[in-house]
Amino acid sequence: MRSTAFRSPVLLKVVAIVVTAAFAFPAGYLVWRNFTFHSDPLGVLFSQRTQGPLLRTLWLAVLVSTSTAVFGTALAWLTTRCDVPLKRMWQALLPLPLVFPTFIGAAALIRTLNPGGLLSDWLDNLGLVWDVEVRGLFGAWLALTLFTYPYVYLPVAARLRRLPGSAEETARLLGDSPLNIIRRVVLPQTATAISAGTLLVFLYAISDFGAVQLMRYDTLSRAIYTTRLNNQTVSMALSVILLVLAAAVVLVERGVTRRFEHAAPVRSRRPVIYRLGRAKPIAVAFLVGAVALALLGPMASLADWTIDGIRLEASGGRDLLVGWDDVWSPTWHTAYGSVLAAVVSVAVVLPAAYLVVRYRSRIGTVANAVIVSAFALPGILIGLALLFWTLKTDIGSHLRNTLVLLVFAYIVRFGGQTMRTSQVAVAAVSSRLTDAARTMGASWLRRFRSLELPLMAPGLLAGGGLVMLSVMKELPITLLIAPFDFPTLTTKAFNSIEEAFVAEAGIWSGLLVLLSGVMTWFFIVRRAEHFD
């Protein structure tokens, strides 16, 4: 009940301060470097060179978040509240597009939908001509929408499933029509989930590198990447602009979640199910279309590339650049790097979670804010900051192209994801239990080992799983600072795609999707069900 009686241990505070400083380092270095570099972000801001990428970034993010908000909410509504057939199957399939890193998804779209791809081949057979070019803004928008909508779908579906049916039934009895009930009763109660998911997508869109790179749409992150070698001043200035943009999103996010906090989570017995009637075939067609475009299409094209390549080699054509022996090391690197980042993330975030939950310490509050906000830092910025740091400073040069630096970058980028789950895990261990153990003579270490750790394990595992999944798919950081002898599945897949080695791209992407598919199922789909 009251845990403020004992002050937080000094060691915990010291660890939290060090970790917080480490999380703030890349962004801080970027800003500081700008001043010492005289890169003049304000001057650059008004130059033609910047305005283009900035406007394109904003435009893309607005389009993507609008479309995912509508798309994700509609899918969630149909699969949780309407009488569509095979509900469980849709609920299992719809989060799965998360397994595609956006660059693989984008590559698959390009290969599938563009002239000469699977779709046009198929239409050719029917005697139809297809000449829609999936590139640029349209391509980036389509790829990001198809592969990030689960960020809206998952929270909204969870919320809709938990809304008590009584409010809707009351509205019905008061004479409201179903459409009005949705507008006046359901949507307001779902607004928090929709806006939270949409903001996450917005953040994703401004920081995405993979999709815009493949679709050749020059947003800030792509411009930063292309100018990083021959025009560092511009690259730095663009980075600061992107940093400010990300910070602004975080601030808006804080405001939104605070405003909606009073929307109390309620547990319902049975949500109201709406009858679709004659609209049912349309709804089913919509679901089929979504799954086909975002999941089956990309999967089919990955398989198609691989099979094509193997067939070509077998018939004496070009030799595959991938032998069975080459497959293991990138797969191992991906698994190893992501597990390492996940484990260390959980370990370093835990002290801050303790300070926040157990001791309500001010240091904990600050650490929490910094660590969680670091999640908003686009990967390209972290990669760039650390790359320049290793190039320009003596201390940094020792870490150039090391695994330590790479894992550190991963942790800064994704470690914040474990904060919430860690806090929930810490809160789940009632202080009564540790009090009871104390009265039985158990030391601090014994209490941690025998009570807290086992009781927190599921929560910590879930948080670690999120980090692992994110790291597996991570592209820009890995491209910029991974050691040369540490190729991962993402870098292998990206390079194969960029160099148009289609069969190899298929193999690497397929492996990556398989690996992250297992993880997604394990940590996200299964957990989402747990939330009910």
Place this chain on the structure above:
Amino acid sequence: MALVPPVSLLSVQNVSKSFEGTTVIEDCSLDVGWGEMVSLLGPSGCGKTTLLRIIAGLERADRGTIHISGTQVAGNGTWVRPEDRHVGMVFQDWALFPHLDVSRNVGYGVPRGKRAEEVAKTLELVNLPGMQNRMPETLSGGQQQRVALARALAPRPTALLLDEPFSNLDSALRRDVRTEVRQLLRTTGMTAVFVTHDREEALVLGDRVAVMDAGRIVQIGSPAEIYQKPANPWVAAFIGAVSMYPADANGHTAHSDFGSIPLLDSHQGPVEVAVRPEDVELRPDTGGNPTHTVEDFEFQGADSMVTVASPAGIRLLARVSGTQSFTPGDRVSPVYSGSPAAAFARPVAN
């Protein structure tokens, strides 16, 4: 410096504690003898649980000292950690470790070598033999309660502290478990402090009862003393149904509008007498001169509670046999038939 009497196993002296500026415990002193069972009774929020946690070392007092079997464990710069105090504690929600089975819960505080043997013995003691491998969530409330008790007893603590140990049980079960626990603690000769807000529980379980109100211990005494000689009107009302009836005292007798009431102590002038309902008899209207009117009648099974009012509107409670029946509006004559009652000087209205 107060000398600790050798008879007391647990001694709390002048303990105070505040949380963020709010005083929760104010100058509380309590001595518990070897093998004694003391109930700490008070309304919720009176600080009784905090006092218990201070004794266990789970909270630090701002002032005051605590001795356990003659050794100072807190106060004046001394601090013995809860781990090292050897007091057992049973928590309100029992705080069983959900991921450990019964034997590992009960054996948690026992040195490894003796664990299996002690666990079996203690489970026998609390009447749960052979339950070693069950997980807590598969047990009923009563069983969980006994596991919690066994877990606190297994390390053979110097004293046992129990924080509302029965409040999570449904009322039918509570009475049985209560009796069982009392007998168990008696046979083991365990010194125990119970925290409870249930006056019946406090009276049944305690050799002595300490009544707490707003952070202070307002009275300590045997259950009969507390009931019959409450220290103030608040204790009188808290410990059981009572009517504070105005009367005029003259020595050991008070004169009220329904006759005279014998008093415990000598008083002069206007007083309020703590009249227990069971000490009031109601004579029905038999053509005499009834003074009071029945306002309310509650049938409660073995007996009934009747509220009557004087012509001046002063209410009086009477507990009558279940065979007697009244209807609101009936005219009755109350008669005081109990032992001498407690009285408190009545502030004279200006």
